[in-house]
Amino acid sequence: MAHADTLASLLDDGTTRAVLPVPGDTAAAARLCAALGAGEPIGDDVTLVISTSGSTGTPKGAQHTAAGLRASARATETFLGGPGNWLLTLPPHHIAGLQVLLRALGAGFRPGIVDVRAGFGLDDFVRAADGLDGPRRYTSLVPTQLIKVVDSPAATAAARTFDAILVGGAATPELLQRKAIDAGLAIVCTYGMSETAGGCVYDGVPLDGVEVRIDTPAGGPGPGRIVLGGPMVAHGYRNLPDHPAFASSPTGPRDGARRFRTDDLGVVEAGLLRVVGRADQAISTGGLTVLPEVVEQVILSDLSVAECAVLGLPDPRLGERVVAVVVPSGVDAAGVDTDAVTRLVAARLDRFAAPREVFVVAALPMRGPGKPDRAALRDLLSDKTSDEKRTLKTEKRPADLGGMQAGRKSPGRDFT
Structure with missing residues (x-):
């Protein structure tokens, strides 16, 4: 596997390289390198700069140390029952895909790889799963991939051979979770981000060494901002060194642990973390606040819907109106x-949360593995006339395995 030695070195304290994983597209890689200061000096202990998904504009570069990456890998192994080999099905320039490679290499295995540059192929998944060795076998999927797996008897049979399947990148609908479990798949729903070296809460339970706090106004009841702490938290952003998300938590840094204040809203129920949405994506409609993720979960309980994105569009009367864009579970858009869909949301939640418009598309634009690009959808819908919206189509951007850009850390601690 190309770059295996470079990747393995990320787990070593004495490594001489700082690595920035980039997509295979030359122009995109150049933009990322420019935004994150490739080739410029960097801190002595930083071994990895990983780009965020860029949901708020310019991608930010989370800086990680070898110690933090090792802590993340060990915590994952402890939760899952021990080290093993991993099958990569995600782009490795995103943290979830990169961690699949690092966990396998750190455990002494050569990871299996599914080339997803042209999309996630079920035949490729089955072949790669059959050829994966190791005493324990793991993989990581996003919900859209899991949907395809459970709808294919051959892929489902291959997936049953894994000791655990991490599912993250986006919220996993309850209906999909039940379908996967009923099919005999050992799924684990994960929560994390680039800033926490990937998933750090599994099935609502913090991994070893991870602290979860809910930051609510005046200490009131949740939901509130999720604050994550632990050794796997990044040492700030490469291009935004004083970003307030990495400031001390409101209760103070008792133990000196690094903490990251997310934009996610959550509650702790019966000792388990439940993520309910993002503060920066809330829709203000008619004086009420609607969380898109809550509406999406209701819509995804409709068997005719495979994927969904909910967003707010400007409205002269309501301020914003709720809009849903859905992908049908079958090939026929008329099946939705x-x-x-509107009645379902009104009955389960409230009529104010029900989408005023529902658009059926072939595929959602994505900004990362499993993450719908709401900004792109908002731009598309805002630029369309009423007639154009009725026939709206979006083009699915294939995932990219990408490559690695590596550079010497010394002399001068150059970073690429």
Whole structure:
């Protein structure tokens, strides 16, 4: 596997390289290198700079140390029952895909790889799963990939051979979770981000060494901002060194642990973390606040819907109106009853949360593995006339395995 030695060195304290994983697209890689200061000096202990998904504009570069990456890998192994080999099905220039490679290499295995540059192929997944060695076998999927797996008897049979399947990148609908479990798949729903070296909460339970706090106004009841702490938290951003998200938590840094204040809203129920949405994506409609993720979970309980993104569009009367964009579970867009979708949300939640418009598309634009690009959808819908919206189509951007850009850390601690 190309770059295996470079990747393995990320787990060593004495490594001479700082690595920035980049997509395979030359122009995108150049933009990322420019934004994150490739080739410029960097801190002595930083071995990895990983780009965020860029949900708020310019990507930020989370800086990680070898010690933090090792802590993340050990915590994952402890939760799952021991080290093993991993099958990569995600782009490695994102943290989830990169961690699959690092966990396998750190455990002394050569990871299996599914080339997803042209999309996630079920035949490729089955072949790669059959050829994966190791005493324990793991993989990581996003919900859209899991949907395809459980709808294929051959892929489902291959997936049953894994000791655990991490599912993250986006919220996993309850209906999909039940379907996967009923099919005999050992799924683990994960929560984390680039700033925490990937998943750090599994099935609502913090991994070893991870602290979860809910930051609510005036200490009131949740939901509130999720604050994560532990050795795997990044040492700030490469291009935004004083970003307030890495400031001390409101209760103070008792133990000196690094903490990251996310933009996610959550509650702790029966000792388990439940993520309910993002503060920066809340829709203000008619004086009420609607969290898109909550509406999406209701819509995804409709068997005719495979994928969904909910967003707010400007409205002269309401301020914002709730809009849903859905991908049908079958090939026929007519299989989705858009009026039924609206009624379902109104019945489960509230009529104010029900989408005023529902658009059926072939695929959602994505900004990272499993992450719908709401900004792109907002731009598309805002630029369309009413007639154009009725026939709206979006083009799915294939995931990219990408490459690695590496540079010497010394002399001068150059970073690429």
